[in-house]
Amino acid sequence: MRRDELLDAAESLLAEQGTQALTLTAVAERAGVSKGGLLYHFNSKEALIRSLVERLIADFDESIAAQEGDTYTERYLAATLAAIRGDRLRRWAVVTGATGDPTLLAPLREAMTRWQREELDQEADPMAARIVRLACEGLWEVATHAPGVYTDEQLRELERHLLDLLSG
Incomplete structure (x- = not known):
């Protein structure tokens, strides 16, 4: 197996x-x-949980890489919205909920740091990119705890506004 x-x-x-x-x-x-x-x-159970967390991170990294967009932040936004529209949020909530030991979330903290800093120096407006990435995190959190709070049309409108912020 x-x-x-x-x-x-x-x-x-x-x-x-x-x-x-x-x-x-x-x-x-x-x-x-x-x-x-x-x-x-x-x-061990801890090794199993750590591997679950690492797989989630790798899946999200792959999703970012697979998205279309001129900048990392555009691809990050697209990957976040794809996760919200798909079944990935449930996986994240389930797996991270299993990590009773804070050390098991260390890979996620490292990935989050990387995702927030990745290619910022290549963005036309690094502060706008930071704001969009933080908005993604907030959207992810809301969608995890209140699924369905945003309709597809509202998500598309949020995406348009966030992309407008990136383009200045």
Whole structure:
């Protein structure tokens, strides 16, 4: 069994039953492997959670890279909106909710620092880029805790205004 399949099993278990249900035995059962098979890939629950967080970060990095836009901030905005419109927010909420140990969120803190600083010196207006990136974080937070608060049309309008801010 591949690592991603084990991580998928852990995510689905978290989404359906919450953090208290996340045990190595339960993940192994969900994935249909022995506990030893799971331990081959993840030697502890903490290692499993850390890998879940790292996979989320890698997925978002890939989404940023796949977006169209002239600047990093434009691609960051597009990736944020894609996450909000898709099923990614649930994954983030579920996985980060499982990280009872603050050290397990260290990779996310590092990624957040990188995302907020990436290519700022290449932006026409670095302060506008900072504002747009912070708006993305706020939008992500609202959409995580109050899904559906913004309609598709409202999201498109927000996107237009944020892009206008970037273009001056």
